[in-house]
Amino acid sequence: MNELVPGGNLPLPGGALTLRIPGPFDVSALITDESGKVGGDADFVFYNQPTAPGARLQGDTLTVDPARLRTGAARVTVVISPADPGTSLGRLPAPTLHVTDTAGRALARFTPPRPQQETVLLLGELYRRGTGWKLRALGQGYTDGLAGIARDFGVDVVEDATPAPARPASTPWSAPTTRPRPNPASPAPDPTGFLALANSARADAGSPPVSLDPRLASAAQAHASDMAAAGRLGTEGRDGTSVYQRVLRAGYSYLTVGEHLVSGPRTPAEFVDYCLRTEQARQTLLERGFTHAGLAQAVDPRSGDVYWTALWATPLTTGHLADTAAKVVELTNAERARAGLRALAVDPLLAAAAQAHSTDMVVRAFYSHTSPDGSQPWDRAAAAGSRRRTIGENIACGQRSPAEVVEGWMNSPGHRANILKPDFTHIGIGFAGGGQMGTYWTQLFGA
Numbered sequence: 001m002n003e004l005v006p007g008g009n010l011p012l013p014g015g016a017l018t019l020r021i022p023g024p025f026d027v028s029a030l031i032t033d034e035s036g037k038v039g040g041d042a043d044f045v046f047y048n049q050p051t052a053p054g055a056r057l058q059g060d061t062l063t064v065d066p067a068r069l070r071t072g073a074a075r076v077t078v079v080i081s082p083a084d085p086g087t088s089l090g091r092l093p094a095p096t097l098h099v100t101d102t103a104g105r106a107l108a109r110f111t112p113p114r115p116q117q118e119t120v121l122l123l124g125e126l127y128r129r130g131t132g133w134k135l136r137a138l139g140q141g142y143t144d145g146l147a148g149i150a151r152d153f154g155v156d157v158v159e160d161a162t163p164a165p166a167r168p169a170s171t172p173w174s175a176p177t178t179r180p181r182p183n184p185a186s187p188a189p190d191p192t193g194f195l196a197l198a199n200s201a202r203a204d205a206g207s208p209p210v211s212l213d214p215r216l217a218s219a220a221q222a223h224a225s226d227m228a229a230a231g232r233l234g235t236e237g238r239d240g241t242s243v244y245q246r247v248l249r250a251g252y253s254y255l256t257v258g259e260h261l262v263s264g265p266r267t268p269a270e271f272v273d274y275c276l277r278t279e280q281a282r283q284t285l286l287e288r289g290f291t292h293a294g295l296a297q298a299v300d301p302r303s304g305d306v307y308w309t310a311l312w313a314t315p316l317t318t319g320h321l322a323d324t325a326a327k328v329v330e331l332t333n334a335e336r337a338r339a340g341l342r343a344l345a346v347d348p349l350l351a352a353a354a355q356a357h358s359t360d361m362v363v364r365a366f367y368s369h370t371s372p373d374g375s376q377p378w379d380r381a382a383a384a385g386s387r388r389r390t391i392g393e394n395i396a397c398g399q400r401s402p403a404e405v406v407e408g409w410m411n412s413p414g415h416r417a418n419i420l421k422p423d424f425t426h427i428g429i430g431f432a433g434g435g436q437m438g439t440y441w442t443q444l445f446g447a
Contacts (some may be wrong), residue, residue, distance in 0.1 A: 004110040004137035012133045016065040023252040029232045031070045059251030066133045075127040089115035089316045093359035112139025179372040194268040194295045205286040216294025219246035220309040228298035244438040253316040254433045258284040260310035274343040325429035327402035350428025353384035353446040358430035363444045387444035392418045397437035405441045423447045
């Protein structure tokens, strides 16, 4: 696999390519001709218009087949922006572009220099060179959103958060300045009655209602179908894909997630009744923090057994991420106070390195203090710009809350020693959802 730097390029094999940028980003693509201009509405692939000839967007993944692009297409530019409008990219995990071929082989990876105040980033582009195609790493950012992109692509950007109506061919193309989103006042349909049953139980327990999310429903359907095909329950599918990875690939970046994986009930009413009669399942269904849900079922054609997947989640926003990190710091300092030690101060550089490591563990599917490239905690701290002389790191995976992860660290002698080390003066926290275990946490200490 090739590690690209800004400006680097790579010849591409024939056939379709998959470009994935995991994280709390909106992914979009611009299809342009030799002049670098879009030809119309169909050349903009984004959340509310996920397909174009030769290009398809699904969650955080863009699939491009250069041979099937529209006539005259010479470039496909991959663009990311924060999923939470108005947030700068510098406040989010560092984006990484992963490119694979039709066989799933990794061709290239590109992580640009960490953005700061930019709100839109041109991450990379596929471009035609003679009879073939190449990939170029870009990393060009704009602080003025899509208005900045207009200067390069000749589009007319309007201040409109909803898709523009159909325009005559002679009218300049306009792109939305923010991601078009479903109206929260118009919930997804509930033909099975599951939502009403679940929210009735939540109301009885004093929990706020949840709404159905089509991304969670899509991930749930994929997982239920996989379990039915395999004839067994499990958090991982036959190819090793976890239910948490399915949620991210469907485009839902989460702060917290819960799942019900059940076989046996024949109807949504029986499913909800089962969950309410089982202690752990009941806790998930009634969890106050969840805001969205998705339900799906599939039948094993051999046995006739019905397999269910219910997903419950809270979306990841900049505010939620900051609150989670702050809570981990608060709980960590409470443990230090009980031991008579001074509180740790938050160091933005350590926080950036910790966040990057949690995200990297999700993206590259590993769990270790040593990254696949061999870097250690002190290497990552230095790469983030830290000049602290002593570095320590705690990591954890699978815990669903700051309280749970800090408790786990305190129950482990090695992790506890880091938290209670008198010499440490500063701390940074990282969190990412996804991967095999669902959540990945990093504490980075410095002195």
